[in-house]
Amino acid sequence: MDAGFQVKRSATRLCSMEAIGRHRGMRMFVAAFGAVLLLLSPVAVVRAGEPVPLLAYAARIAGDDARTRLVIEFDREPAFSIHYVANPVRVIVDLPETSFGLKPESLQPRGLFDAIRYGGMGAGASRLVLSANGPTEVTHAEVKPVEDGKGFRLVLDAERIGQDRFDKLLAEQQWTGTVPSAKTDRPAAAPRPKAGVFVVAIDAGHGGIDTGAIGGVTKTEEKHVTLAFAKELVERLNHEPGIEAFLTRERDEFLSLPQRVQIARQRGSNLFISVHADTLRQKEIRGATVYTISDKASDHLAADLAARENLSDEIAGIPLESEPAEVADILIDLTRRETQAFSVNLARSVISSFEGQIKLINNPHRHAGFRVLQAPDVPSVLLELGFLSNKEDEKQLLDAEWRKKVSTLLADAVQRYRNSAVANGG
Incomplete structure (x- = not known):
């Protein structure tokens, strides 16, 4: 393994990921990849002149199949928006560019949610995708200071709702912001190639x-x-x-x-x-x-x-x-x-x-x-x-x-x- 393989673990993770090297039988083989694994720490790469991403440094989830609360703590106050997608049901939480320094086990799916994913979406944006096991609505969402005054806490309360109510949410919502849709094109036209190239x-x-x-x-x-x-x-x-x-x-x-x-x-x-x-x-x-x-x-x-x-x-x-x-x-x-x-x-x-x-x-x-x-x-x-x-x-x-x-x-x-x-x- 070579240190030239420049990979960095982004904050994006499937929350079902196991900790690296957990199985003893794999330890010797994993050791051979030490140089790579050191590069897989949850750090954000910031280019000169770009805004510093938010840091999501802690999270927790609790609840059952009727109500579920999700809490994420950030180093600075996050703006956010919430949308819904059907087939399958997903709750989408859009954020500014965020580095997710979360422990994988902190957002294990439970309650209303079967899968949880988070990570970058490009264009200075990040996203949290909550895959629900039925029609679901975020009935309460707020950002408030952490008690020690060193960060902000995003609190999302979700509840099971009827299909008619969910269909109404889908029909009435408006998607805004810079997160791409399935048909998004890059805004600037690229230069055309030289003749013969x-x-x-x-x-x-x-x-x-x-x-x-x-x-x-x-x-x-x-x-x-x-x-x-x-x-x-x-x-x-x-x-x-x-x-x-x-x-x-x-x-x-x-x-x-x-x-x-x-x-x-x-x-x-x-x-x-x-x-x-x-x-x-x-x-x-x-x-x-x-x-x-x-x-x-x-x-x-x-x-x-x-x-x-x-x-x-x-x-x-x-x-x-x-x-x-x-x-x-x-x-x-x-x-x-x-x-x-x-x-x-x-x-x-x-x-x-x-x-x-x-x-x-x-x-x-x-x-x-x-x-x-x-x-x-x-x-x-x-x-x-x-x-x-x-x-x-x-x-x-x-x-x-x-x-x-x-x-x-x-x-x-x-x-x-x-x-x-x-x-x-x-």
Whole structure:
């Protein structure tokens, strides 16, 4: 393990996470990842000139399936707003940018809430998502000074309500602020590429409140693994003649799935590669996989993975809206067959580059209805580097030399694809 794997545990955590190293049998293996784990402390990275985030330093929850109280303590007075989302029922608490220095056990789901997530949403905002087990309303919310005068306490009292009342809350609420919706575009138009430049969008999966998968041994979050690899890949691609690569996200921030697609299209991308490192129940399965889009999954594993990846916006508490017609065409009718054919060509080029060099899953080219691959005019693939549920894959994913090797192989595959496209007038 190398200290160059610059990951930091964001305040975003799934509250069901166990403390690292709790199982004695894993201690020796975890020790090998000490350099990484030291970097996983709950600290906020503040760039020069940016406001200092709030610090949420303590929390507690109590109650039953009729009433539940949640209390969070901050170093400064927080502004907040509350919204509701259906299918499934979620209570959304939006906050200014906040560093969550909470113990994982302090917000274990109980009472009205089956799951609790918190973390960054980008654009100077953070979010608390309370997944409820039925129609729920926050009937009382207030901020008051902590007794010792050294902070402020946000108190939320929630109660079970009837479906009619919840439907009325949904109908009457207004969403305001900077937190993205499922259709949010980045406000500023990106510069168009120079003529003749082959533009590649590299999308580091997950981010912010959406941690992605969790490593079986080190408890490393997928969002950090994908960003570390994506940065390595972009640097490598930008040394290739005629190629200009960029990141859809450059730090630990949340982007909705439609945002990722839109960023690629705004930048005039010729290719889109979304990087992931998921987990499976079958811990023995390992190796890289390349996915392309299809309205019908190639197999059960691909279908299950796509279903999970497509839940990213739901995890962040974003109300899903109907897809534009051009997206529906991609998923149902596959009318943009040319784009799909180019995507398949890219997948084959990647697999050809990987074969004999790194571990591949059986049948490494698979397909399913991934929402992040829906750009109708940008050939796109989703690359699963390996599985964090497999200890061999996890060890490799955290190794700088392995990442460098894979990024070089992938850059070679992209360059071969580009050369073929240029030769054929693409």
